[in-house]
Amino acid sequence: MFGRSNKPGFGLYGRRPWLKRAHQTFHLYRKLFLVFVFILISVFTLGLSYANIPFATKVRVFLTDLTTPVMTVASIPYDLTISTKNKIYKWIYTYHVLDDLEAENVTLHTQVNRLKSLEDENKKLRKLMKMVPDRFRTYITARIVAYPGRPFVKSILLNAGAKDGVEEQQPVLTEDGLVGRTVDVGDHSTRILLITDLNSRVPVIIEGINEHAIMAGDNTDHPILKYVKQISKIKVGDKIKTSGRGGVFASSTPVGIISEIDGATIKVQPYVDLEALTHVTLVTPLVDHRLIRME
Amino acid sequence: MFYDMLLRYKLFLKYCFPLFSIFIAVILDRFHVFRALPLEPNLTFPMIYYWTIHRAELLPVPGIFLAGILDDALGGTYLGQNTLEFLFLYGAVLGQRQYLLNASFFMSWMVLFFLSLGLMVIEWGIASLISQTWLDATPLFLENTLSVVLYPWLTYLLNKIKD
Structure with a gap:
C-alpha cells in the first residue's frame, strides 16, 4: 500500500504530483548548488596551479604518472596502425629507396674516411695543446x-x-x-x-x-x-x-x-x-x- | 546464482558507463586519432552534453570535476582550467534538462552549437587571461565546430550503447 506501484496515481508520491515535482526541483537545485561549489573549488585550484604552488604541481605529476601506463597501453593499437602503414609504404617503395641509398652510401663512405682523418688530427692537436677533455652528454x-x-x-x-x-x-x-x-x-x-x-x-x-x-x-x-x-x-x-x-x-x-x-x-x-x-x-x-x- | 551475478555485473556496467565513457573520451582526446584532418575534434564536451541530458542521475558532480582535473593534467593546462569549462557545461545543461529531453534532435544539436560558442569564450577568456595576451581563437572555434558537426554520429553510437 505504501510502497512503489505501477498503478497510476499510486506511486511513491501517491496522489500528490506536486510532491513529486517538489522532490525533483529540490534534487535539481541541490545538484546545481553542488556544481556551483565545485566551480568555486576549480577557481581555487586554478589559482593555486597558476601560482605554481608545489602541491598543484605534485597533483598534476601524480595524475600523469598514474595515467601513463593506461595511455601507453591505449596507444598500442594506434602505434601498430602507424607502423603497419609505414611498413607497407616502405615495401612499395623499396626499389626506389634502394637506388637512393646506394648513391648516398658512396657519398657517406667518402665523408667517413675524411672525418676519420680529421678526428685523428683533432686528437693530436688537442694533445699538443694540452686541452682539458670535453665533457659529454648522454x-x-x-x-x-x-x-x-x-x-x-x-x-x-x-x-x-x-x-x-x-x-x-x-x-x-x-x-x-x-x-x-x-x-x-x-x-x-x-x-x-x-x-x-x-x-x-x-x-x-x-x-x-x-x-x-x-x-x-x-x-x-x-x-x-x-x-x-x-x-x-x-x-x-x-x-x-x-x-x-x-x-x-x-x-x-x-x-x-x-x-x-x-x-x-x-x-x-x-x-x-x-x-x-x-x-x-x-x-x-x-x-x-x-x-x-x-x- | 551465476545469472544473478551476471545481471548485477551488467547493471554495474550500465551505471558506471556514462562517467567511464567521459574518462575514456578525455584519454582519447590526447591521441591524434584523426591525424589526417587538419584539426582534432574534442570528444569530451559533446559526451558530457549527451550524458547530462540522458543520464544526469549517473553523472555525479565530483566525477565531472575529476574528469576535468584529469583533462588538465594530461593536456598540460593549469589544473582547473578545463574543469571549469566542464562544470559550466554540466550546470547549463542540467538546468535545461527537461526541455532538452523533450526537444527534437535538431534543436538539441543547435543548443550544443551555441553552448560550444559559450565554452569557447570561457576557454579563450581564461587562456588569454593566464597568458596576458589576446590569443587567436580561430583554432578553438574550428575545433569546437568540428566536434559539433560530428555530434550526430556520436549520438547514434551512444544511443546504441545506451539502449
Missing part, C-alpha cells in the same frame, strides 16, 4: 604517449621519468632538430613543452650573420624571432640554431629555417614535424667523463 630515448589536447597548449607526454634519469629543463631533440624542453617530471612520465608553445623561449643564432635572437612560440606551427637587431640582413631560408645562451640548450642544435619575414615579424619553420613525432631523445645534463671513469 641521451635517453622515450616514446610519446599523449599529444597536445587543446589549441592553447603545445605539450606532449613521454613514458619516461625521473626513475629513467630524466630531469627538469632538459633539451629534447630528434635526429632533425630541437623539439622542446622538459617541464613536469614524474617518476614514470615527463611533460615536454614544445618550441611552438606560447611559454617557450629558446635563445638562437641566425647562421651566416651570427645574429642572436630569442625564438618565442605563439601556439602556431611557426614560432617567431624576437629581439633581432639586424632585420635587414635576414632573408627567407636562413638557418636557425641554438646559441647555447642560458645554459638549457646546447649550442649549435638545429632548430629550423626562416620561413617568412613580414616587417618586424620573422617566422621560423622548425625542422621537426611536431605533429608526426613518435619518439624523442632527451639530452641529459653534462656529465664529466672523468667522474664516470672513477666509478
Whole structure:
C-alpha cells in the first residue's frame, strides 16, 4: 500500500504530483548548488596551479604518472596502425629507396674516411695543446604517449621519468632538430613543452650573420624571432640554431629555417614535424667523463 | 546464482558507463586519432552534453570535476582550467534538462552549437587571461565546430550503447 506501484496515481508520491515535482526541483537545485561549489573549488585550484604552488604541481605529476601506463597501453593499437602503414609504404617503395641509398652510401663512405682523418688530427692537436677533455652528454630515448589536447597548449607526454634519469629543463631533440624542453617530471612520465608553445623561449643564432635572437612560440606551427637587431640582413631560408645562451640548450642544435619575414615579424619553420613525432631523445645534463671513469 | 551475478555485473556496467565513457573520451582526446584532418575534434564536451541530458542521475558532480582535473593534467593546462569549462557545461545543461529531453534532435544539436560558442569564450577568456595576451581563437572555434558537426554520429553510437 505504501510502497512503489505501477498503478497510476499510486506511486511513491501517491496522489500528490506536486510532491513529486517538489522532490525533483529540490534534487535539481541541490545538484546545481553542488556544481556551483565545485566551480568555486576549480577557481581555487586554478589559482593555486597558476601560482605554481608545489602541491598543484605534485597533483598534476601524480595524475600523469598514474595515467601513463593506461595511455601507453591505449596507444598500442594506434602505434601498430602507424607502423603497419609505414611498413607497407616502405615495401612499395623499396626499389626506389634502394637506388637512393646506394648513391648516398658512396657519398657517406667518402665523408667517413675524411672525418676519420680529421678526428685523428683533432686528437693530436688537442694533445699538443694540452686541452682539458670535453665533457659529454648522454641521451635517453622515450616514446610519446599523449599529444597536445587543446589549441592553447603545445605539450606532449613521454613514458619516461625521473626513475629513467630524466630531469627538469632538459633539451629534447630528434635526429632533425630541437623539439622542446622538459617541464613536469614524474617518476614514470615527463611533460615536454614544445618550441611552438606560447611559454617557450629558446635563445638562437641566425647562421651566416651570427645574429642572436630569442625564438618565442605563439601556439602556431611557426614560432617567431624576437629581439633581432639586424632585420635587414635576414632573408627567407636562413638557418636557425641554438646559441647555447642560458645554459638549457646546447649550442649549435638545429632548430629550423626562416620561413617568412613580414616587417618586424620573422617566422621560423622548425625542422621537426611536431605533429608526426613518435619518439624523442632527451639530452641529459653534462656529465664529466672523468667522474664516470672513477666509478 | 551465476545469472544473478551476471545481471548485477551488467547493471554495474550500465551505471558506471556514462562517467567511464567521459574518462575514456578525455584519454582519447590526447591521441591524434584523426591525424589526417587538419584539426582534432574534442570528444569530451559533446559526451558530457549527451550524458547530462540522458543520464544526469549517473553523472555525479565530483566525477565531472575529476574528469576535468584529469583533462588538465594530461593536456598540460593549469589544473582547473578545463574543469571549469566542464562544470559550466554540466550546470547549463542540467538546468535545461527537461526541455532538452523533450526537444527534437535538431534543436538539441543547435543548443550544443551555441553552448560550444559559450565554452569557447570561457576557454579563450581564461587562456588569454593566464597568458596576458589576446590569443587567436580561430583554432578553438574550428575545433569546437568540428566536434559539433560530428555530434550526430556520436549520438547514434551512444544511443546504441545506451539502449
